[in-house]
Amino acid sequence: MPPVRNESSSFHSEALTFISSLLPPFSALPLPKLLKLIYRLMVMSSSSSSSLLPPFSFYVCLLLLLLLLRISESETITKSKLTNTTRHYRQLSYDYHGKTCPQLEQLVASVTSQQYREAPISGPATIRLFFHDCFVEGCDASVLIASKPGNTSGLAEKDAHDNKNLPVEAFDSIKKAKALVENKCPGVVSCADILAIAARDFVHLAGGPYYQVGKGRWDGRISMASRVSFNLPRANSSVDELLKLFGSKGLNLEDLVALSGAHTIGFAHCEHFVSRLYDYRGTKKPDPYIEPRFLKALQMSCPPFGGNVDVVAPFDVTTPFSFDHAYYGNLQAKMGLLATDQALFLDPRTRPIVVELGKDKQRFFQAFSAAMEKMGSIGVKRGRKHGEIRKDCSVHS
Numbered sequence: 001m002p003p004v005r006n007e008s009s010s011f012h013s014e015a016l017t018f019i020s021s022l023l024p025p026f027s028a029l030p031l032p033k034l035l036k037l038i039y040r041l042m043v044m045s046s047s048s049s050s051s052l053l054p055p056f057s058f059y060v061c062l063l064l065l066l067l068l069l070r071i072s073e074s075e076t077i078t079k080s081k082l083t084n085t086t087r088h089y090r091q092l093s094y095d096y097h098g099k100t101c102p103q104l105e106q107l108v109a110s111v112t113s114q115q116y117r118e119a120p121i122s123g124p125a126t127i128r129l130f131f132h133d134c135f136v137e138g139c140d141a142s143v144l145i146a147s148k149p150g151n152t153s154g155l156a157e158k159d160a161h162d163n164k165n166l167p168v169e170a171f172d173s174i175k176k177a178k179a180l181v182e183n184k185c186p187g188v189v190s191c192a193d194i195l196a197i198a199a200r201d202f203v204h205l206a207g208g209p210y211y212q213v214g215k216g217r218w219d220g221r222i223s224m225a226s227r228v229s230f231n232l233p234r235a236n237s238s239v240d241e242l243l244k245l246f247g248s249k250g251l252n253l254e255d256l257v258a259l260s261g262a263h264t265i266g267f268a269h270c271e272h273f274v275s276r277l278y279d280y281r282g283t284k285k286p287d288p289y290i291e292p293r294f295l296k297a298l299q300m301s302c303p304p305f306g307g308n309v310d311v312v313a314p315f316d317v318t319t320p321f322s323f324d325h326a327y328y329g330n331l332q333a334k335m336g337l338l339a340t341d342q343a344l345f346l347d348p349r350t351r352p353i354v355v356e357l358g359k360d361k362q363r364f365f366q367a368f369s370a371a372m373e374k375m376g377s378i379g380v381k382r383g384r385k386h387g388e389i390r391k392d393c394s395v396h397s
C-alpha cells in the first residue's frame, strides 16, 4: 500500500470522524472548539495530496456551513431565552394609558374601594377571577364573556364547571369599573387591563401589597368552556401536576407557592375538601395531615353526604379577611384547607419556600407581587389581529 494512500485514507476517515462527531452533539459544541477543529482539519488536509479524496475545500465548506449554523443557532437560543425572560415585561407597560386615559387607575380604584366596602367578598372573588382568566387563553378577559343562548359552538368559559363558583360580585366589580372607564375614556381600555388593576386593588384593600400593574392587554376573541378544565388546577392535584401546569404558563416553583398565598383570604365550598375529612384515598380515615381540632370544625360544617352545597369554610382560619402571610403558618400547623395547599408543605421541593414566606411577611409580599406580575402577562394579546377592545366585557365587540 502506498503510504500516501494510507495517510490519505486515514486523513479521510479522521476528517469524516470529525465531521460526524460534530453532527449529533452539534448544538452542545462550543464555538472555540469548532474553530479549533477547522484549524486542525486545514493543517491535516494541507499535508495530504490524494486525488481520491474530496478536495480540501469540501471539508472546509462543510465545516464553515456547520459553523454558520452553529452561530445562527446560538443566536436563536440566546434570543429565545431573552424573549422568555423578558416576554412578560416587554409586552406590557406601566404607562400604557398615560396619554389615552391618565386617570385610569383612580377610576378603577373608586369602584373597587366602594365595592369592597359594600360587598367584601368581591375581593377574593376578583383575585380568583383574574387567576382563572389568565390560566385559560391568557389574561384577555375571556372569562367575562357570557354564553350566547342557542350558540352551537358551545358555552363560554364562564359557564364551565370549574367557574361555576365564581361569585357574581367579581363580575359586577369589573362591569362597574368598565362602565366608569368607558364613560371617561371611551374605547381605549380593555376589560383585561381593568381586571388586572382591580385584582391588585383588592389585594391591597385586604391588607396586601400594592404593586404596579403593567397594562396594554387586549381582550380575547375566544372563550370556550371546553378549554377550561385542563388549564386549571384541581383541589387535589399533586405538586407534580401543579408544577407542570404552572410551568406550562411560564411560572416556576416559587411563583406557585407565592400565588397560592392568595388563599390567605376567601372561602372554599365543602365539595373541594370533603374527600379529606372522612375517607381519605380509600383509607376510611381522614387525611392524617389535618390538625385534629381543625378537622373537627370542618367535619361539623361538611358532613360526608347530603350537606348544604352552599356551605363554605375559610382558607385561613386564623385571619380569614386579612391578606397576610398566616396562610403559610397554617400549612406548617396542618391547617391547609385544600389538599393542594397542604401538599405545598409536605413536598420537599416547596416546603422550604413555605417556611421562608411564613417567616417574613415582606418577603411574601414581594414574591406575591412579582408572581402576580408574571401571571398577569400570560398569553397577552396586542392589536386588532389577535384581540379587541370590548365596550361591554361580557360581549365580543
Ligand code: HEM
Pocket: 123, 124, 125, 127, 128, 131, 165, 166, 167, 233, 234, 235, 236, 237, 242, 259, 260, 262, 263, 265, 266, 267, 268, 269, 270, 272, 338, 340
Ligand atoms: C395552586 C392551585 C390552586 C388551586 C387547586 C385552587 C383551588 C381553589 C378552590 C377549589 C377554591 C374554592 C372555590 C370555591 O369553593 O368557591 C379557590 C378559591 C380561591 N382561590 Fe384558588 N386555587 C389555586 C390557586 C390560586 C391562585 C394562583 C390564586 C390567585 C393568585 C387563587 C385565588 C383564590 C382565591 C382568592 C379564592 C377565594 C375565592 C372566594 O372566596 O370567592 N387560587 N381556589
